[in-house]
Structures are given as structure tokens and as C-alpha cells.
Amino acid sequence: xxxxxxxxxxxxxxxxxxxxxxxxxxxxxxxxxxxxxxxxxxxxxxxxxxxxxxxxxxxxxxxxxxxxxxxxxxxxxxxxxxxxxxxxxxxxxxxxxxxxxxxxxxxxxxxxxxxxxxxxxxxxxxxxxxxxxxxxxxxxxxxxxxxxxxxxxxxxxxxxxxxxxxxxxxxxxxxxxxxxxxxxxxxxxxxxxxxxxxxxxxxxxxxxxxxxxxxxxxxxxxxxxxxxxxxxxxxxxxxxxxxxxxxxxxxxxxxxxxxxxxxxxxxxxxxxxxxxxxxxxxxxxxxxxxxxxxxxxxxxxxxxxxxxxxxxxxxxxxxxxxxxxxxxxxxxxxxxxxxxxxxxxxxxxxxxxxxxxxxxxxxxxxxxxxxxxxxxxxxxxxxxxxxxxxxxxxxxxxxxxxxxxxxxxxxxxxxxxxxxxxxxx
Amino acid sequence: xxxxxxxxxxxxxxxxxxxxxxxxxxxxxxxxxxxxxxxxxxxxxxxxxxxxxxxxxxxxxxxxxxxxxxxxxxxxxxxxxxxxxxxxxxxxxxxxxxxxxxxxxxxxxxxxxxxxxxxxxxxxxxxxxxxxxxxxxxxxxxxxxxxxxxxxxxxxxxxxxxxxxxxxxxxxxxxxxxxxxxxxxxxxxxxxxxxxxxxxxxxxxxxxxxxxxxxxxxxxxxxxxxxxxxxxxxxxxxxxxxxxxxxxxxxxxxxxxxxxxxxxxxxxxxxxxxxxxxxxxxxxxxxxxxxxxxxxxxxxxxxxxxxxxxxxxxxxxxxxxxxxxxxxxxxxxxxxxxxxxxxxxxxxxxxxxxxxxxxxxxxxxxxxxxxxxxxxxxxxxxxxxxxxxxxxxxxxxxxxxxxxxxxxxxxxxxxxxxxxxxxxx
Numbered sequence: 092x093x094x095x096x097x098x099x100x101x102x103x104x105x106x107x108x109x110x111x112x113x114x115x116x117x118x119x120x121x122x123x124x125x126x127x128x129x130x131x132x133x134x135x136x137x138x139x140x141x142x143x144x145x146x147x148x149x150x151x152x153x154x155x156x157x158x159x160x161x162x163x164x165x166x167x168x169x170x171x172x173x174x175x176x177x178x179x180x181x182x183x184x185x186x187x188x189x190x191x192x193x194x195x196x197x198x199x200x201x202x203x204x205x206x207x208x209x210x211x212x213x214x215x216x217x218x219x220x221x222x223x224x225x226x227x228x229x230x231x232x233x234x235x236x237x238x239x240x241x242x243x244x245x246x247x248x249x250x251x252x253x254x255x256x257x258x259x260x261x262x263x264x265x266x267x268x269x270x271x272x273x274x275x276x277x278x279x280x281x282x283x284x285x286x287x288x289x290x291x292x293x294x295x296x297x298x299x300x301x302x303x304x305x306x307x308x309x310x311x312x313x314x315x316x317x318x319x320x321x322x323x324x325x326x327x328x329x330x331x332x333x334x335x336x337x338x339x340x341x342x343x344x345x346x347x348x349x350x351x352x353x354x355x356x357x358x359x360x361x362x363x364x365x366x367x368x369x370x371x372x373x374x375x376x377x378x379x380x381x382x383x384x385x386x387x388x389x390x391x392x393x394x395x396x397x398x399x400x401x402x403x404x405x406x407x408x409x410x411x412x413x414x415x416x417x418x419x420x421x422x423x424x425x426x427x428x429x430x431x432x433x434x435x436x437x438x439x440x441x442x443x444x445x446x447x448x449x450x451x452x453x454x455x456x457x458x459x460x461x462x463x464x465x466x467x468x469x470x471x472x473x474x475x476x477x478x479x480x481x482x483x484x485x486x487x488x489x490x491x492x493x494x495x496x497x498x499x500x501x502x503x504x505x506x507x508x509x510x511x512x513x514x515x516x
Numbered sequence: 517x518x519x520x521x522x523x524x525x526x527x528x529x530x531x532x533x534x535x536x537x538x539x540x541x542x543x544x545x546x547x548x549x550x551x552x553x554x555x556x557x558x559x560x561x562x563x564x565x566x567x568x569x570x571x572x573x574x575x576x577x578x579x580x581x582x583x584x585x586x587x588x589x590x591x592x593x594x595x596x597x598x599x600x601x602x603x604x605x606x607x608x609x610x611x612x613x614x615x616x617x618x619x620x621x622x623x624x625x626x627x628x629x630x631x632x633x634x635x636x637x638x639x640x641x642x643x644x645x646x647x648x649x650x651x652x653x654x655x656x657x658x659x660x661x662x663x664x665x666x667x668x669x670x671x672x673x674x675x676x677x678x679x680x681x682x683x684x685x686x687x688x689x690x691x692x693x694x695x696x697x698x699x700x701x702x703x704x705x706x707x708x709x710x711x712x713x714x715x716x717x718x719x720x721x722x723x724x725x726x727x728x729x730x731x732x733x734x735x736x737x738x739x740x741x742x743x744x745x746x747x748x749x750x751x752x753x754x755x756x757x758x759x760x761x762x763x764x765x766x767x768x769x770x771x772x773x774x775x776x777x778x779x780x781x782x783x784x785x786x787x788x789x790x791x792x793x794x795x796x797x798x799x800x801x802x803x804x805x806x807x808x809x810x811x812x813x814x815x816x817x818x819x820x821x822x823x824x825x826x827x828x829x830x831x832x833x834x835x836x837x838x839x840x841x842x843x844x845x846x847x848x849x850x851x852x853x854x855x856x857x858x859x860x861x862x863x864x865x866x867x868x869x870x871x872x873x874x875x876x877x878x879x880x881x882x883x884x885x886x887x888x889x890x891x892x893x894x895x896x897x898x899x900x901x902x903x904x905x906x907x908x909x910x911x912x913x914x915x916x917x918x919x920x921x922x923x924x925x926x927x928x929x930x931x932x933x934x935x936x937x938x939x940x941x
Contacts, residue, residue, distance in 0.1 A: 106844065110867040189889055195878060197888060204900055205870065285900055304725070306901050327923035334925035419531065441918050442535045445630065453620060453921025462929070463622060463917070464614055464938040475629055475710055476731050477902035480917045492888070492905045493866050496878025498752035500759035504887070513889040 094276035098206065098233065098283035100263040105205045105231040107261040113180040119226055119258035124172045126254035131165055137242040138215065145239050153341060157214045160243055168219050175227050175466045181484040182229050188516040192509060198493040203229035205285035207487065208277055209469065212291055213237035218247050220467045222265055226255065228487035233277065233284065235268040278303035288470050308482065310473035312397050312423040313343025315455040318414040318440065320431035321354040327452060328359065328430040329366050334454040337370045341399050343471060344426050344458040348394060348404045350414040353379065356407050360384045372401045379407040394421040411436055415443045422446060424473050426458040447473060447480035519701035523631065523658065523708035525688040530630045530656040532686040538605040544651055544683035549597045551679035556590055562667040563640065570664050578766060582639045585668055593644050600652050600891045606909040607654050613941040617934060623918040628654035630710035632912065633702055634894065637716055638662035643672050645892045647690055651680065653912035658702065658709065660693040670694070703728035713895050733907065735898035737822050737848040738768025740880045743839040743865065745856035746779040752877060753784065753855040754791050759879040762795045766824050768896060769851050769883040773819060773829045775839040778804065781832050785809045797826045804832040819846040836861055840868045847871060849898045851883040872898060872905035
């Protein structure tokens with residue numbers, strides 16, 4: 092397979108895709124939704140084959156759970172497409188209209204990024220979410236899913252492609268890459284692919300970043316913190332920590348390190364320990380923590396570890412400044428929370444903590460495109476440029492400057508014959 | 517010199533810098549403006565030393581012109597700081613305020629990027645422009661200027677640093693790197709530096725991009741096009757092309773390739789040639805062009821060349837589609853213009869040309885932060901993510917999500933006990 096040619100075909104399609112009006116893109120989403128419903132038995136059948144193979148290959152239960160595509164998942168997906176339909180068009184928005192001088196008008200207008208390459212894990216529903224987000228935002232997508240879901244992905248891709256084409260989307264608006272080897276070829280196509288979104292392990296994301304000239308949006312680690320301030324409501328804190336640690340332990344937005352103000356630690360830690368015991372969470376604590384509750388000792392290595400497991404590291408701090416310093420040093424700039432009733436501490440925490448999400452009194456698990464009301468997300472970004480945090484439609488568009496003149500030349504302004512008046516409209 | 521330590525000091529300062537209110541940042545700009553005026557004789561004296569050395573080193577005249585820092589340049593700079601003062605604060609802007617559910621409110625708020633490393637050419641005024649843009653946007657800057665301007669840069673740096681500190685900016689809000697070797701050390705400091713802005717030759721920018729994990733904002737080439745459509749006003753076209761080619765020939769936004777619709781070529785090309793002769797522009801043309809006017813022959817290599825000189829490449833096309841295809845294939849996605857009176861052609865050109873700037877009937881030389889009313893610019897970006905085109909204050913900020921809750925946990929929503937209502941405020 093010639094991946095350069097494949098990527099170039101997507102690039103060519105992207106120029107057409109960028110000009111389609113909202114009605115056509117929304118109609119394509121409706122056609123896809125209808126086609127998924129009409130072909131659901133076929134999807135379930137292909138998925139059953141993937142499931143059978145996964146079980147006979149002895150894949151881990153969490154992978155098998157994620158692989159499953161049933162009536163329930165289908166309904167979630169259809170609801171997702173429905174909510175995407177109701178979101179305002181991210182394209183052709185005028186971010187700025189400025190008359191620079193008489194007859195010379197500058198417009199800053201949103202437009203698609205172009206071709207987005209997404210490499211995702213075993214969930215076949217991700218394929219639908221990503222491709223529909225790309226359609227709504229006028230981007231062409233090149234998708235590589237987990238090999239466990241090969242048959243499900245293939246049938247979903249064919250249904251989406253066929254429904255999209257029938258609704259008027261351009262040839263090659265969506266492309267499926269079916270081999271793992273394809274990834275290393277794709278990431279070389281920097282002339283045609285505008286953005287890569289790898290979802291997967293830290294090592295995998297780092298590999299992509301180190302080996303491609305294409306900009307990468309994604310997150311390497313998710314080391315999230317909760318800081319229990321001296322002015323925290325203890326009940327609230329325990330409830331939030333239990334949720335942030337155990338509601339879904341394998342997610343990037345679960346809490347890994349808990350920082351506790353020493354002034355509240357004696358009262359707080361035993362209550363927390365009782366609750367976490369019921370949830371089967373192993374506590375690893377610093378020396379000061381271990382003077383108050385009995386637990387495993389922690390080392391500096393723990394501060395850098397994304398457990399993705401029923402393990403919580405606890406460290407006492409003597410001041411909010413120390414908590415902030417710890418988070419900025421060891422955190423992954425993903426999502427960090429302060430539990431406190433003190434408004435000044437909230438402001439300080441939110442201003443000084445250098446993360447995509449800074450929370451007060453709620454679970455770090457809220458860091459998610461659906462929960463932010465973005466309809467869905469293509470991923471969560473821990474880089475600071477372009478898109479930060481959960482990335483929905485907004486992160487899939489860029490802008491261009493349109494300048495409308497009538498024979499205007501720069502030398503008139505350089506020589507002082509004319510001058511700019513900058514009137515925003 | 518320990519560059520890791522130097523970058524880490526800037527990082528530490530950046531957390532404080534991010535929390536300063538608008539009044540303090542503006543007062544610092546005022547103090548800097550005042551200090552530059554008060555110390556102008558010292559600046560001119562140091563600049564005279566740099567100039568003497570440049571002349572005795574036989575540097576090219578354009579470099580010597582750019583190096584000069586006189587009363588005129590100082591006034592330009594002071595005007596620039598003045599206009600920066602009048603621009604609205606780019607920080608703490610709420611891009612979104614959304615109640616996710618009762619008592620759970622999401623805010624998307626602008627904040628600085630952090631530490632910006634800028635490597636710039638011989639113009640010492642660039643040091644002032646960049647550092648003041650960084651101050652206004654709450655960023656710390658690490659600056660490396662051209663070695664020809666070493667003494668001027670040093671004194672400017674010291675004046676800005678001292679005035680900034682006296683106005684309350686944090687230690688290390690600005691850092692000067694004085695050796696070329698420092699660049700290769702700096703670009704390794706990806707844990708502390710958030711963004712690199714290299715200004716200089718294509719080869720230099722590519723070198724930085726290939727050797728650093730830090731995101732790079734900038735542009736490699738500036739291959740700008742003008743397309744003279746069949747419905748062009750010929751007088752207007754000639755005037756625009758003469759300006760775009762010759763108003764300042766060494767800039768990235770000068771036109772390099774001219775595309776001409778074949779239906780207008782016979783009437784248009786001789787008129788253009790007469791004007792360009794007076795401006796001493798050498799024309800290189802395709803075979804079809806050479807059937808109409810006599811000129812040097814061009815090759816495909818010309819389409820990929822940024823001349824930065826009094827040379828213009830001309831190619832005839834038989835359709836607007838061909839012009840668009842040529843631009844998307846050979847252009848550098850910088851700034852491209854259509855000259856036409858036909859509205860449908862304008863729309864088509866602007867929608868399909870994949871460049872940061874798409875113009876109608878005006879000179880490509882308008883692609884500039886000052887001319888767009890941004891006060892100044894740190895550079896022009898040809899990458900598609902984050903910031904595109906001339907980059908002023910908007911490109912120097914990012915955002916964070918603040919989520920305010922009152923004990924809210926995700927399991928309540930996952931289990932259907934509560935649901936989101938997404939009310940934008």
C-alpha cells in the first residue's frame with residue numbers, strides 16, 4: 092500500500108471538504124446515523140467475530156469489555172451523533188472583522204485543519220465518534236484502530252463511508268488503515284497530514300512524537316492531583332477522592348497523588364482510610380502520613396507514576412504553596428483539584444497551577460468532552476498550544492485571514508500617503 | 517553557563533508572571549518606555565559601537581541598515597509600546613462560562629503560555645517588540661539576538677529588566693542569551709520552555725524544528741503568490757504586483773510567483789513588463805509567457821524558490837482551479853492573493869487556498885501584525901495550529917478550564933442519579 096498516495100488523496104479531498112456548507116455536513120451525519128441503525132445486525136455479527144477471537148486469544152477482560160459493540164453502545168453512539176447535530180457550526184465563524192482602512196477589510200474566519208490522522212485503542216465506538224467529529228468540523232480523517240476490533244472497525248468504516256458519499260461528502264473523506272505497519276508509514280506523510288492524534292500508552296504517544304514532523308495532539312501521562320486544604324470540608328473531600336480514584340480506575344483523569352495540608356491531616360486521614368478500604372484502594376504514604384495512618388511507604392518514584400490502578404499516593408504538605416509546587420513539578424498538566432471552602436485558596440490554586448483543568452471541590456473525573464458539553468472528544472490534550480484539555484470541535488478547527496481590498500498597496504502606508512484606522516465591526 | 521538552570525528560573529518566574537493584573541503589566545510597559553527614553557544616549561552609543569564593528573567586519577549594507585538604532589527607530593518603538601498599552605488585556609478573558617449542572621460551573625479562561633524562547637535576527641528593535649509583547653501577555657521571555665547587535669541588545673536588555681523589576685515584575689521575567697552556543701543548549705530545555713519562536717533563514721528554522729521537543733512557532737519559507745484572474749482590473753493588478761514585489765524585497769510576504777489567467781495574458785503581460793522594467797525586476801516565465809513577452813525561462817525549481825530579490829516567476833494557467841492547485845502544491849501557506857472583480861472567483865479562491873492569508877485585490881505585503889492592528893508581532897506563523905499568520909498577543913496566550921463544584925462526583929452522573937443541563941452564561 093502506498094501511504095503517501097493514500098494521504099495525498101485525503102489531502103485533495105480536504106480542500107473540497109473545507110467548502111461544504113453546514114446543511115450538507117449535518118445531512119451526512121444524519122445519513123450515517125440512519126445507516127448505522129439499519130445495518131446494526133451486520134455490525135453486531137462482525138463484532139461477535141472479534142469478540143470470539145479476543146476470548147480465544149485470552150485478551151484481558153477490560154479489553155474485551157471495551158471491544159464489545161452492542162445495542163447499548165449503539166444507542167450511546169446515536170445519541171452522540173444527535174447531540175453533535177445540535178451543536179453550532181464550528182466553521183465559517185468570523186472571529187474578527189476589522190476595517191484596516193477605507194475599502195480594506197480583514198476577516199479572521201474559522202476553517203478546518205485539513206487531514207487528521209487518529210490512532211486509537213480497542214473501542215470501536217471511538218471510530219464513529221472521531222469520524223463524526225471530523226465531518227462536523229470539515230476535516231478528512233485517516234483512522235487506525237486496535238487490531239482486536241479489526242472486523243468491527245472495517246464494517247463501521249464501510250457503513251460510514253458509503254452513507255457519507257451518498258450524502259455528498261467527497262471521495263476519501265475517510266480512510267481506514269488496517270495494519271500496524273501502516274502507522275510508521277503514515278507518520279512520515281507530513282506533507283499531507285496536518286495533525287496526528289494518537290491515543291494509547293505513554294510510550295506509544297512518545298514514540299509518535301519523536302518520529303514524526305506532523306504536529307501531535309495528545310497526552311502522554313495523566314498524573315492528576317487532589318489537594319485537601321486545611322479549610323476543606325472533610326466529608327466532601329472523602330466523597331470526591333473516592334470518586335476520582337475508583338469511579339473508573341483506568342482513565343487518565345483519575346487521581347494518582349493526594350496532597351493533604353498537615354493542619355487537617357490528623358482528623359482527615361483516618362476517615363479517608365476507612366472509606367478507601369471499602370473500595371479496596373491501597374494507600375502509599377510519606378513518612379508524615381505514616382505517623383497518622385498505617386500504610387505502605389511511598390518514594391519519589393510514586394510521584395511520577397500513573398498507577399491506573401487501585402493505588403493512591405499520599406503526601407502531607409505544610410502550605411498551599413508546597414502543594415502547588417509539587418503539582419507543577421510532578422504533574423502532567425492534565426487536571427488537578429483543590430478541596431477547600433476558602434475562596435482565596437481557590438484563586439491561588441487556580442492561578443498558579445499550570446494545568447489544562449484546575450478544579451475546586453469536584454472529581455477530576457469530570458475532565459471529559461462529553462461532561463464539558465462538547466458532544467464528544469477526540470482526546471484530551473496536555474500540550475499547551477492550540478487545544479488544551481478535552482478536545483471537541485473547537486480543537487479541530489483553525490482560522491485563516493481574509494483581506495478584501497480594491498487595489499490597496501503597502502507603499503501608500505509606508506510613505507505616509509494613507510494611514511490605517513482599524514475599525515472593528 | 518547552566519542553561520537548564522537559567523530556563524528553570526524563567527519557568528519559576530512564569531508562575532508569578534501569570535497572576536499579575538493588567539495594571540501592573542501596563543505600568544511595567546510605561547516604566548520601560550520611560551527608561552528607554554531616559555537612556556537613549558547610552559543606547560545610541562552602544563549601537564554606534566556595534567555599527568563601527570559591523571562596518572569594519574564588512575557586513576552587507578542591508579544588515580547594517582537593520583542594525584542601526586537611532587532616534588527614528590526609538591520613536592517607532594515608543595509608539596509601538598504606546599499602542600500595546602491601549603490594546604485590551606489578553607489575559608483572564610472568559611471564553612466560555614457554562615453551568616454543567618446546578619452548582620457545577622465550567623469556565624474557560626485565557627492565561628499565558630509560560631516561557632517563550634525567541635531567537636531573532638540583527639534588528640535590535642525586535643528585542644523590545646518581543647519582550648513588551650511577552651510582558652503584556654504575561655509570559656516570561658528568553659531572548660537570543662543577532663551577534664552583530666550584541667552591545668545594543670545588552671544595553672536594551674538591562675534597561676528593560678531594570679525598569680520591569682522596579683515596576684514589580686518577578687525576577688527573571690526576561691533573560692538574555694549572549695552566545696550562539698546557547699541556542700543549542702536552550703532548545704533542549706523542553707521541561708521549562710513552552711514555545712520557541714525562531715526568526716531567521718529557512719535552514720535555521722528547520723534546524724530548530726528538527727532538534728527540539730519544544731513546540732516551534734514560525735515559518736520556514738514565504739513563497740507568496742498573486743493570481744491575476746481573467747476578470748482582473750489590469751491597472752489594479754499591475755499596481756499591486758509592483759508593490760508586492762518591490763516595496764521591500766527581502767520580506768517573507770513579497771510575491772515570488774505570479775499566476776496569470778491565459779484569457780487576460782496577452783493584454784496584461786506587456787503592461788506589467790513595462791512597469792516591472794522601471795523597478796528593475798527580472799522576469800522568469802513559462803513557455804506560454806515567453807510567447808507573449810520576452811523574458812528568461814523558468815523551471816519547476818523556480819516555483820519552490822523564495823527569491824527575496826528583484827525576480828518574479830510568471831506562469832500562465834487556463835483556469836482558476838489550476839491556480840489554486842499550483843498554490844496549494846508549491847506555496848508555503850503564508851499569503852496568497854487573487855486580483856479579480858468577480859465575486860464568485862474570490863469566494864472560490866479564499867475557500868480553497870490553504871494559506872494563513874488569502875487576499876483579494878491588495879498587496880501581499882499587508883501580511884504583518886502592525887498592519888493588521890495587532891500592535892506588533894512576534895513573527896508570522898505558517899503552521900496551521902494554535903496561531904496562523906502574523907502573531908500578536910492572541911498567539912501568546914492559551915487557556916485553562918476552571919471547574920467550580922461543591923462535592924460533585926462523576927458516579928452520580930454515570931449511575932443516572934443526576935444529569936448535566938449545560939447552560940451557557
